Amino acid sequence: xxxxxxxxxxxxxxxxxxxxxxxxxxxxxxxxxxxxxxxxxxxxxxxxxxxxxxxxxxxxxxxxxxxxxxxxxxxxxxxxxxxxxxxxxxxxxxxxxxxxxxxxxxxxxxxxxxxxxxxxxxxxxxxxxxxxxxxxxxxxxxxxxxxxxxxxxxxxxxxxxxxxxxxxxxxxxxxxxxxxxxxxxxxxxxxxxxxxxxxxxxxxxxxxxxxxxxxxxxxxxxxxxxxxxxxxxxxxxxxxxxxxxxxxxxxxxxxxxxxxxxxxxxxxxxxxxxxxxxxxxxxxxxxxxxxxxxxxxxxxxxxxxxxxxxxxxxxxxxxxxxxxxxxxxxxxxxxxx
Amino acid sequence: xxxxxxxxxxxxxxxxxxxxxxxxxxxxxxxxxxxxxxxxxxxxxxxxxxxxxxxxxxxxxxxxxxxxxxxxxxxxxxxxxxxxxxxxxxxxxxxxxxxxxxxxxxxxxxxxxxxxxxxxxxxxxxxxxxxxxxxxxxxxxxxxxxxxxxxxxxxxxxxxxxxxxxxxxxxxxxxxxxxxxxxxxxxxxxxxxxxxxxxxxxxxxxxxxxxxxxxxxxxxxxxxxxxxxxxxxxxxxxxxxxxxxxxxxxxxxxxxxxxxxxxxxxxxxxxxxxxxxxxxxxxxxxxxxxxxxxxxxxxxxxxxxxxxxxxxxxxxxxxxxxxxxxxxxxxxxxxxx
DNA sequence: GTGAAAGCGCTAACAT
DNA sequence: ATGTTAGCGCTTTCAC
Numbered sequence: 001x002x003x004x005x006x007x008x009x010x011x012x013x014x015x016x017x018x019x020x021x022x023x024x025x026x027x028x029x030x031x032x033x034x035x036x037x038x039x040x041x042x043x044x045x046x047x048x049x050x051x052x053x054x055x056x057x058x059x060x061x062x063x064x065x066x067x068x069x070x071x072x073x074x075x076x077x078x079x080x081x082x083x084x085x086x087x088x089x090x091x092x093x094x095x096x097x098x099x100x101x102x103x104x105x106x107x108x109x110x111x112x113x114x115x116x117x118x119x120x121x122x123x124x125x126x127x128x129x130x131x132x133x134x135x136x137x138x139x140x141x142x143x144x145x146x147x148x149x150x151x152x153x154x155x156x157x158x159x160x161x162x163x164x165x166x167x168x169x170x171x172x173x174x175x176x177x178x179x180x181x182x183x184x185x186x187x188x189x190x191x192x193x194x195x196x197x198x199x200x201x202x203x204x205x206x207x208x209x210x211x212x213x214x215x216x217x218x219x220x221x222x223x224x225x226x227x228x229x230x231x232x233x234x235x236x237x238x239x240x241x242x243x244x245x246x247x248x249x250x251x252x253x254x255x256x257x258x259x260x261x262x263x264x265x266x267x268x269x270x271x272x273x274x275x276x277x278x279x280x281x282x283x284x285x286x287x288x289x290x291x292x293x294x295x296x297x298x299x300x301x302x303x304x305x306x307x308x309x310x311x312x313x314x315x316x317x318x319x320x321x322x323x324x325x326x327x328x329x330x331x332x333x334x335x336x337x
Numbered sequence: 338x339x340x341x342x343x344x345x346x347x348x349x350x351x352x353x354x355x356x357x358x359x360x361x362x363x364x365x366x367x368x369x370x371x372x373x374x375x376x377x378x379x380x381x382x383x384x385x386x387x388x389x390x391x392x393x394x395x396x397x398x399x400x401x402x403x404x405x406x407x408x409x410x411x412x413x414x415x416x417x418x419x420x421x422x423x424x425x426x427x428x429x430x431x432x433x434x435x436x437x438x439x440x441x442x443x444x445x446x447x448x449x450x451x452x453x454x455x456x457x458x459x460x461x462x463x464x465x466x467x468x469x470x471x472x473x474x475x476x477x478x479x480x481x482x483x484x485x486x487x488x489x490x491x492x493x494x495x496x497x498x499x500x501x502x503x504x505x506x507x508x509x510x511x512x513x514x515x516x517x518x519x520x521x522x523x524x525x526x527x528x529x530x531x532x533x534x535x536x537x538x539x540x541x542x543x544x545x546x547x548x549x550x551x552x553x554x555x556x557x558x559x560x561x562x563x564x565x566x567x568x569x570x571x572x573x574x575x576x577x578x579x580x581x582x583x584x585x586x587x588x589x590x591x592x593x594x595x596x597x598x599x600x601x602x603x604x605x606x607x608x609x610x611x612x613x614x615x616x617x618x619x620x621x622x623x624x625x626x627x628x629x630x631x632x633x634x635x636x637x638x639x640x641x642x643x644x645x646x647x648x649x650x651x652x653x654x655x656x657x658x659x660x661x662x663x664x665x666x667x668x669x670x671x672x673x674x
Numbered sequence: 675g676t677g678a679a680a681g682c683g684c685t686a687a688c689a690t
Numbered sequence: 691a692t693g694t695t696a697g698c699g700c701t702t703t704c705a706c
Contacts, residue, residue: 002450002474004683015693020685028691045469050449051391052683055698060388062442070432071413079407083434083442092442094431095407097420105399105420105429112387113339132382137339220612253616275557279590281618341699352677357701365675389699392682 003044012040023048059137062092063302064115066106068099068122072218073246073274074291078143081295082119089303091116098122117302119143119295123187139305141298145188152309153301155294159189159271162287162316163196166269167241169285169318171204173325175239175267181226181251182212183243190215190243193271197241216247223250231258238266239324245270245277245286252280252323263325273319283321289314340381349377360385396474399429400639401452403443405459407434409555410583410611411628415480418632419456426640428453435459454639456480456632460524476642478635482525489646490638492631496526496608499624499653500533503606504578506622506655508541510662512576512604518563518588519549520580527552527580530608534578553584560587568595575603576661582607582614582623589617589660600662610656620658626651 009016014033022029022037029037040046054060063086067075079095086093094115098106101124110118110125110133120130121143131149134140139151146154170178180197183190194212201208214229216222223242230237231254240255242248248270255266262268262282270277273288294314301310346353351370359366359374366374377383391397400423404412416432423430431452435443438461447455447462447470457467458480468486471477476488483491507515517534520527531549538545551566553559560579567574568591577592579585585607592603599605599619607614610625631651638647 002472006683016684017686017694018692021692024685030691033691047448047450047470049392049683050446050451051388051397052698053449053685054388055386055392055700056683056685058698069413070416071408071410073408073410076406076408079434083436086442087437087440090440092433092445094433094442094446096429096431097416099420100424103424103427105423105431108429109387109431111384112390113384114387133384135339220616249616276613279557279586280616343699353700354678354702355676358676361701367675370675386699389682390701392684393699393701395682 003041003046005046005048007044008037008040008046011044012037059116060092060114061090062094062115063117063119063299064106064109065093065095066098066110066118066120066122066125067095068097068124070095070097073276074244074272077291078121078295081292081297082299083295085296085299085303098124113138117141117305119298119302123184136307139302141301143294143298146311148309148311150307150309151305153298153311154309155298155301155312155314156189157289157294157314158316159192160196160199162271162289162318163193163241164200165196165316165318166271166285166287167197167200168203169320170239170241170267170269170324171200171206173267176206177237178206178208178239178241179230179235179237180208180212181223181240181242181247182215183218183247185212185215187218190218193243216243216250218244218246220246220250220253223247224254225250227251227254231255236260236266240266240268242268242270245272245274245284248284248286248323249276249280252282252284262323267324269324277319278321282323285321285324286319287316288319289316340378340383342383342385344381345374345377345383348381349374396453397429397451398427399431399452400454400456400636401443401446402430402432403435403447403455403457403459403462404432405435405461407432410613411581411609414628415458415632418629418634419636420632422633422636422640435461450475454478454642456635456639460521473644476639478638480631480635483648485646485648487644487646488642490635490648491646492635492638492649492651493526494626494631494651495653496529497533497536499608499626499655500530500578501537502533502653502655503608503622503624504534504537505540506657507576507578507604507606507661508537508543510604513543514574515543515545515576515578516567516572516574517545517549518560518577518579518584519552520555520584522549522552524555530580553580553587555581555583557583557587557590560584561591562587564588564591568592573597573603577603577605579605579607582609582611582621585621585623585660586613586617589619589621599660604661606661614656615658619660622658622661623656624653625656626653 009019022034096106096109118140134151141153214226216226270284270286273286277284277286346356359371433443433446455477471488478490551563553563607621607623610623614621614623
């Protein structure tokens with residue numbers, strides 16, 4: 001049986017409350033008593049119970065981050081941004097996966113009020129759940145959708161505009177048959193990126209498939225597969241705009257296997273500008289944004305937490321690299337001449 | 338104020354205990370009552386308090402995974418392996434970062450007994466802490482070190498043997514001046530990989546630096562930097578064995594920038610065989626192992642949890658690709674002829 | 675089948 | 691400066 005505050009009190013010969021005060025550094029307790037208590041706690045290898053503490057204080061001092069897939073290259077900086085702010089408020093951060101639907105760890109952690117605030121990026125957490133659990137003691141920030149309600153904030157990057165600029169750039173370079181390599185159709189950001197793609201295409205009167213045929217899961221493998229599918233269908237575009245970088249990288253691989261040159265035959269542009277984008281060959285043009293900022297700002301929302309949910313949209317910036325070429329006819333960078 | 342079980346009881350016109358039984362599906366409660374309780378809970382938007390539940394049941398039904406840096410490419414599969422097993426026991430999984438020393442989220446979560454089991458991979462959690470907190474109600478598995486005690490298990494991959502085989506392979510291919518690109522010297526796995534490297538070098542009477550000069554942090558950037566340093570020191574090896582793939586990829590970049598050919602001028606071998614290794618150019622030879630298995634086995638240890646800590650070592654397998662060449666003098670694969 | 679009541683390990687108001 | 695005490699919101703034993 002692990003030692004409780006009671007055991008410590010008995011061993012130190014003081015009252016339970018004295019132990020509590022002493023261990024929490026209250027100035028009301030004399031140094032002498034504090035030492036005695038500390039020694040007793042040490043001797044018993046006493047660890048306070050977080051559960052009891054949370055129950056009593058009615059808060060957990062914990063922020064939860066809920067993602068569908070942990071471990072992607074995308075999340076590293078996002079988490080850093082969150083971590084930094086969470087730590088500055090002297091809170092803890094736990095991350096949990098939304099994978100597995102209703103019974104996922106994320107759902108359970110969320111439902112059981114284990115956290116005092118939640119940052120959600122993962123479409124398997126439905127809007128309806130978010131709306132029912134959000135409240136004064138559990139503000140929520142969503143990063144991958146637009147959702148407005150009391151204590152529900154939305155912080156996101158400008159997917160639509162970013163996609164628009166990327167595709168416009170391809171068009172400016174002379175590309176005409178531009179395909180969209182879709183991520184999950186249920187994903188809000190994917191829809192927005194598709195919308196930006198459509199706006200650019202429409203503006204220039206270019207034809208495109210209005211509906212998404214093949215959808216990927218934002219992974220390199222599904223990007224590869226979707227591209228293979230396109231190639232097998234004998235529809236060779238002169239450019240591909242992928243819903244994210246991982247899918248773009250998968251597409252590049254499929255194109256290279258088909259002995260197509262990038263960017264000469266097909267230009268490829270991704271989204272997110274992950275670290276990898278700059279060192280794959282050819283280096284990938286991508287719509288960039290600061291994931292650190294995204295995380296940091298989202299977390300600030302949580303602690304600030306006014307009742308009226310805000311909606312913040314962060315800008316994107318196109319990182320132009322070799323994969324989209326520098327003009328239609330010759331694929332060589334002019335600076336290389 | 339959020340509704341508690343008391344509010345539900347009052348609204349449903351039953352006793353608190355009845356609500357508890359009803360909501361937890363006890364067969365002792367009539368269907369009629371269950372319906373009434375469910376309706377009341379629904380109406381009040383009642384969410385049970387995890388803290389109260391944990392306090393009463395003296396367990397959290399949660400497993401914690403503690404890593405120093407979330408989001409690396411390495412962790413994705415590891416987490417899947419863990420997640421799968423955790424879910425099969427109907428437990429939750431939370432992930433927390435060990436970054437930040439004593440005040441990191443990981444430390445606090447561990448100290449406050451928020452989890453019923455812990456999987457630790459991150460050298461910022463000291464052995465001494467692990468030894469004091471481990472116990473019957475908190476078994477621990479460490480993945481990145483050898484540590485034996487009651488309720489402390491160690492599951493790891495055979496770093497030493499894997500490194501030995503990788504370096505032996507390089508030697509077999511005719512490489513002689515093989516440098517070790519070190520990760521953090523405090524990391525146990527790094528030390529083991531260095532040891533395997535030394536064993537292979539010693540066995541063939543090859544000279545090498547006995548001490549680690551430059552150390553990286555297992556990141557692409559630090560691999561790049563260390564390699565730059567080596568090159569600046571005018572010490573051109575004919576092969577580099579990197580402590581992990583990310584560092585190897587960084588080294589490749591540095592070598593390519595110096596206009597050196599891989600593998601003709603310098604062969605490069607990494608460790609971990611991350612997904613990326615197979616599609617960087619040149620494809621990276623790497624010591625592979627199953628991270629999914631690692632995670633799954635570690636988690637099984639937690640639930641099995643006999644007092645005597647076990648020590649499990651998983652095998653590695655060298656994935657041979659272009660970056661190490663196929664012989665010393667010609668760099669072309671024989672199969673290509 | 676349902677209710678009353680004890681108590682999990684803490685914190686904090688209040689008393690001394 | 692220290693002790694007493696009343697809960698926090700649940701689960702579970704026991705009584706009816």
